[in-house]
Amino acid sequence: MTRTPILIDTDPGIDDALALLMAFDSAAHDVVGLTIAAGNVGLPHTVRNALKSCEVAGRGDVPVFPGAAAPLLHPAEDAGHVHGKDGFGDIGYPDPSLTAVAEHAANAIVRLAREHSGRLLLVALGPLTNLALALTLDPELPRHVDRLLVMGGAVTVHGNMTPAAEFNIGFDPEAAHIVFRAFARVELCDWEATVAHGLDHRELETWLAVGSERARFYEAISRQTRLWSEDRRGDRWYCADALAMAAALAPDGALEWVERPLAVELAGQHARGATIVDWNRQRGVADNARILRRYDQAAFEQRVRKALAAG
Ligand code: BDR
Ligand code: CA
Secondary structure (H helix, E strand, O other): OOOEEEEEEEOOOHHHHHHHHHHHHOOOEEEEEEEEOOOOOOHHHHHHHHHHHHHHOOOOOOOEEEOOOOOOOOOOOOOHHHHOOOOOOOOOOOOOOOOOOOOOHHHHHHHHHHHOOOOEEEEEOOOOHHHHHHHHHOOOHHHHEEEEEEEOOOOOOOOOOOOOOOHHHHHOHHHHHHHHHHOOOEEEEOHHHHHHOOEEHHHHHHHHOOOOHHHHHHHHHHHHHHHHHHHHHOOEEOOHHHHHHHHHHOHHHEEEEEEEOEEEOOOOOOOOOOEEEOOOOOOOOOOOEEEEEEEOHHHHHHHHHHHHHOO
């Protein structure tokens, strides 16, 4: 079986880390690199967390490319209050033994898309700054990418960063605008799909107790975030990037996709960063988003469990 090359743009981040473990665990995929942006926390932390994730998974062969340290135009607040000041729960983990590559993430995206032209699965789990920069360097990029799946947006404007905006889009709306305009079709796993596919906290605790090194590590880095989430959001944990990764790795688990035109709000006092879906196709523009609405919950959970226990 030839494995599908997958390039992951990410800002680890607790849910990013679980998504990375899932990708590393997939026998059908070959992780060709991680491109890193600032988002959940600052770039030095997201790079360090990416390297640590590779180390814990025994994947020192995966190159990690540092990229954008800030949004394209306007500064934005990070999500350290959710993920920990260091993005990995402030547990004080020892420095990773791995080091990052010197090539900038945007250059790496351009190069790897061409190297794997027509086959590349590109998965974006953070703000879209690196992808926007890559598109600026190479407007032909979409021709080389087989699938682009983005975790981002809130398709009926029930945001998590603001009442209207989801974090990945709200952190860098201009970058998201550039990406959604450039790609003819973006697969989207939004915050609202995340909320519809939560993981039960008590069950998750039993999965985290399996005793593998990766489960132990993940239990430790995610503890603070899970407690915060249970306190704020109730019984189920909304692990956005993990659901997005399930849909990327196994699209056959999707039970419903809806295609519509989608635009990003760049201005506005209340709605900057909102993803505006033209549900009634009133503007007469082409559909550009394939929006995940329902995914096989059991298949999603099975993939999470397997990723935690492997190794
Ligand atoms: C997204 O925002 C980040 O905080 C998470 O890592 C995820 O990618 C969810 O809105
Ligand atoms: Ca993320």
